[in-house]
Amino acid sequence: MGEDRPDVLQGTLDLMVLKTLETMGPQHGYGIARRIEQVSGDSLRLNQGTIYPALLRLQQRGWIKSEWGVSESNRRAKYYSLSRIGRKRIEQEARNWERIAATMARFLTASS
């Protein structure tokens, strides 16, 4: 059995994936992982493997869908894209996250 990761982290990764798919359009797993690394400016060391359970989780919720396609270098790869539900949820998820971040920030400033 795998260890459960903290919910916040899970949510973070999920949101990053969603946002990536929103800006980049359909992407394969590697592409999503690279994009996240690039956007975070390498400040976030991501084990690329952890992205797959996250992708599965989002699929199970029906927020994203997947299909097999061919990469620009002519390789068979699975491409993920946002579903209609997923597109609607991004905004809400982003707001949630901002609220948490803001709350966190208030705490950090208050205690310093």
Added chain:
Amino acid sequence: MDPIRILFSRIAALFRRSNLDAELDDELRAHIELAAEENRKRGLSVEEARTAALREFGGVTQAKESYRVQSGVPILEQGLRDIRFAFRQLRKSPGFALTAILTLALGLGANTAIFSLINGLLLRPLPVPHADELTMIRFTRTDYANPVYGFSAPMFRLLEKRNDLFTSVAGFSRSMMQVRSSSGNVRVSGAMVSGEFFETLGVQPLMGRLLTPQDDRKGGTSTGFAVVISEGFWQSWFNRAPDVLGRRLTIANAPFTVVGVMPRSFIGADPTQRPEIYVPLWAEPVIHAPYNNMAAGFHAWWMLVIARRKPGITLEQANVALRAASNPILEETIPGDATTIKKFRDRHFQLGATPGSQGYSDLQFRFLEPLVIVFSLCAAMLLLACLNLASLLMARSAARERELATRLAMGATRRRLIQQLMMESLLIAVLGTAAGMMAAPAVSRTLAALLMGREHNASLDTSLDLRVFAFVSVSAIVACVLIGLIPALRATAKNLNEQIKSRSHATSAGERKRVLPRVVMGLEVALALLLVVGAGLLATSLVRLYRTGLGFDPKGVVNFGLDMNKQGVEGDALMRWYESYGDSLGRVPGVLSVAFASITPMDGSDWTSTFKTPLSNGEHDLHMSQVSPRFFATMRVPQMAGRDFRWEDSEASGSKIILNQSAAELLFPGLNPVGQHIVKDRNSIEVIGVVGDIRYATIRDTAPPGAYLPITQDPEKKSSYWCVARIAGSPGPVVSAARLLAAKMAPEIPAPVMTTMSAQLDDSISSERMMAMLAVFFAACALLVTAIGLYGTLAYATARRTGEIGIRMALGARRAQVVALVFRENAWIAACGSLLGLAIALFSARALASFLYGISANDPWVMVESVAILALIASAASIIPAIRAARVEPMTALRTE
């Protein structure tokens, strides 16, 4: 929405597990390759590019594992795996699996069957809306041991008015009714019900209407009485004719009009009866003719009263209110009859209310205790089966101790291992339950038939319902835990270290840990002894009941009722009819002797009359019957003095009576009673003979003082009597001859139904018979199961001691000593278990006391014999392992070390 969608996709994933795995592999491979390609573009060598890609990816296996956990339903998959594993374990030892499943099926099946009986008779509410509001009304009197549920019509009519407590109150009384068919009258089970009966039960008709208070009037309506029929009767009698409403039925020679049909689900207010026709209460004088309970008024207590409480009125409130109303109701019922009122008040006449949701049947009271006893025996049997399986599993898992300890050492959690081991016992429990459930309905039907032998019209719905399923599930779960938990806990309790150290088969350390299996086996032996003692007591008692001197010879006697109360012939002419019927039947080949009687021994009825003599002071109650000439000869009751009745002993020739020996000694001590007179209600009756005593209403009670009146002097004009015939050979031809004769000589009467006197005796002790049969059956099973358990555990234990035995023999132990060594194991268990069982038996056998005949609950012989039987079983179970141990060759044994 999300959780449901996730669950669905997870479950869906279970079914394409291998597909998903392959797909993930492909996807991850593509990922690594894409990464490696990009790295190569940045100038790394092929090898370096790939290593870097893998590094960035992190653990591939971990990713796969967490992906798998995320994708499926881990608990379910694990469970399925455990079930498959358990199946394999059971398949590896089919002997054990079969024993386990069969013993459990037996225990659970028997428990389910008996619980179904208890459920059908005592627990299941009537199939009517809001059965919990139903209330039975009854009364108590200090001179009656039990509450009385029978009411007379006048008192019921007053209770019917209690609208302050009840929305409706109903009186009902079941009765066999004669319904005219094209081929003469037929006996049909029916009920007489008051106007509010159907309203009280809150049911709706299948078609037509229900009986109402307007139908329940003296003499019926202008068109005669209305009748409501059951769906079954509609089917069998009218072939489901849609125009049945308004059709005529001739019941007891009177016209009735069908006004409604009740659905099949409606069974009336008695769970053991299924009336086919319902007539108004006021039809009673017609149905019972020539008797008339309505006219008998206050003195005929013939109906049950059920009521529906008003919403908001609790049972207790109704009870208190009725109790307070007892005396006013009594006085209003019989205004002016001061003597009777005083008699009732002196005996603290008190009305009361009891729950009526299960309806009412006297069988509920009669069979409660026997069923509880049988249920306890059965539960003991199930417990024994579980203990047995637990000890067998313990012995088996001892062989797996090393495997389990190794798995523990390698990081398996104990919980996980216990889960896996429990799955095996769960599997046994489920399979055993399924097998038992398949047999249960047939068994409970058979038991119900056995129990209700004498109630020819009684039927009990023992079908499985939710309550039975709940019972079965709970018992199966308890059984599973009992069977599996102890062995599983024990098997996983040790660590590898200890296990490896004890590898050398040094039994000294193992000795201590075998205490638990011994305790379990000892308990099993104790339970087995308990069951054997119970069976011994009940069976001995039954044998003594059968061997008891009845005073007559039941073998070869058949009897059947002749329903003469609804045909045309009466009085002296009827007597001549009986005489000629007897003569004609007597001429049938195989018939030795024919007679008639109003009450035959053990037919379920009892009639006492009070007599005085000029000699003895005070009154004496004698048990009565009216008999025809040759009754004593037919029954083989010895004539001690005087003469038998004659057909010529008419009313005009003066009242005559025959006493039995006890009555003669009671009324005329030391005198010749023949020719003396006794007095009943100021009438003087001449004693013309003395006959031997016979058991009267029950086999249990010694023959009471009794007297016989001649049927030729019966004041009733249209009496129905039993025809009693002694026959040689099989009853078959005589039965058909008797029917043909009845059809020829009295075409109107229903075809007589014949029983043998032996069957009548059997039926009169049906509880005792059922208890004894089941107890013996359970005891036999218990002995078999215990033998298997003792053998199995000893065989396992001995096999594990092969090395030790080899050493002992190498050191000079003789074979006899080895045999003794092995034998001792079970001898100790049997001795301790028996002692415990005996102690419990001495206490608990008292519960049987009221069912035992001619034997004390602590009969020493039964106890000794039971212990001897168990000792025998234990020895038999130990012989093979002991011999096998003695055959151990020291060299081979040591080499396997």
